[in-house]
Amino acid sequence: MGIVSALTSALDRASDRSVDIAERTSAATQILSSLEYLASASDRTRGGLNDWTHMQHQVPTRSPLVARLRGLIAREPVFRALHLGRIGACVVLVSPVTNNAARAAANLYLVGSTAVLYPIQLNGTDGSDQVSFLVHSAAGLGRAGGSDRTRRAASDFIGAQTTLSYVAGGLTKLPGKDWRTGTALTKIMRTETYGDSRLFRLLSTHPGIGRVGSKAALSWEISFPLLLLSRPTALVALGAGAGFHLFNAAFMGLWRFLLTFVGTYPAVWKLVRR
Numbered sequence: 001m002g003i004v005s006a007l008t009s010a011l012d013r014a015s016d017r018s019v020d021i022a023e024r025t026s027a028a029t030q031i032l033s034s035l036e037y038l039a040s041a042s043d044r045t046r047g048g049l050n051d052w053t054h055m056q057h058q059v060p061t062r063s064p065l066v067a068r069l070r071g072l073i074a075r076e077p078v079f080r081a082l083h084l085g086r087i088g089a090c091v092v093l094v095s096p097v098t099n100n101a102a103r104a105a106a107n108l109y110l111v112g113s114t115a116v117l118y119p120i121q122l123n124g125t126d127g128s129d130q131v132s133f134l135v136h137s138a139a140g141l142g143r144a145g146g147s148d149r150t151r152r153a154a155s156d157f158i159g160a161q162t163t164l165s166y167v168a169g170g171l172t173k174l175p176g177k178d179w180r181t182g183t184a185l186t187k188i189m190r191t192e193t194y195g196d197s198r199l200f201r202l203l204s205t206h207p208g209i210g211r212v213g214s215k216a217a218l219s220w221e222i223s224f225p226l227l228l229l230s231r232p233t234a235l236v237a238l239g240a241g242a243g244f245h246l247f248n249a250a251f252m253g254l255w256r257f258l259l260t261f262v263g264t265y266p267a268v269w270k271l272v273r274r
Contacts, residue, residue, distance in 0.1 A: 025263025
């Protein structure tokens with residue numbers, strides 16, 4: 001069996017468990033996320049990055065009830081209890097537990113806790129958290145429906161959402177001159193937050209590599225839905241996506257994106273199989 005046939009067969013098998021795989025990989029990243037928040041209590045103290053004294057003005061509300069609820073959640077014991085609960089729910093999802101009701105409850109707890117914690121921990125969230133929220137929302141509702149049809153709908157939503165994320169990301173980049181001219185990658189590698197000094201030096205010495213990389217990423221994102229029109233091109237699209245996220249993880253530190261997005265690929269492949 002050739003490599004292409006082996007990959008296709010593996011994706012076919014994985015797509016039959018697309019919701020299970022997506023919720024498992026997403027839950028794994030959320031364990032890391034909660035552990036990071038629990039380990040960074042200083043960010044929530046006076047003058048910290050997520051000091052609620054100041055953060056509450058970033059997410060204002062006209063409802064006194066909502067304001068009181070947020071104030072309660074911002075208290076450190078409550079905040080920590082919610083995250084410990086999230087870790088417990090994630091453990092259920094990454095474990096071999098197959099009970100549909102238990103997995104639905106774990107997903108929906110993650111959705112609810114994300115919604116109430118988001119204003120409290122606004123500084124520190126990233127795109128992988130947003131994708132995880134959508135994955136657990138779809139998986140929770142699909143499992144709560146209790147039928148193969150609702151779980152299939154959940155899988156379709158997850159696959160479609162990943163596709164939309166890529167094409168929207170590409171279209172958002174398109175107006176940027178740096179992406180169109182191919183200098184974006186080099187400039188990103190120059191930054192302190194997401195950059196890499198060794199790669200920046202390489203791209204500065206060989207700017208053609210940066211131009212090819214920038215334009216290739218932009219073209220792949222924009223054309224992603226079209227590449228899903230056939231199985232051979234979809235295999236190329238997903239392979240490129242895995243490489244894209246592996247690159248971002250290695251050089252930009254976006255490891256949670258790698259797990260979260262690639263974990264949705266069986267759901268994307270399931271759309272192609274129709």
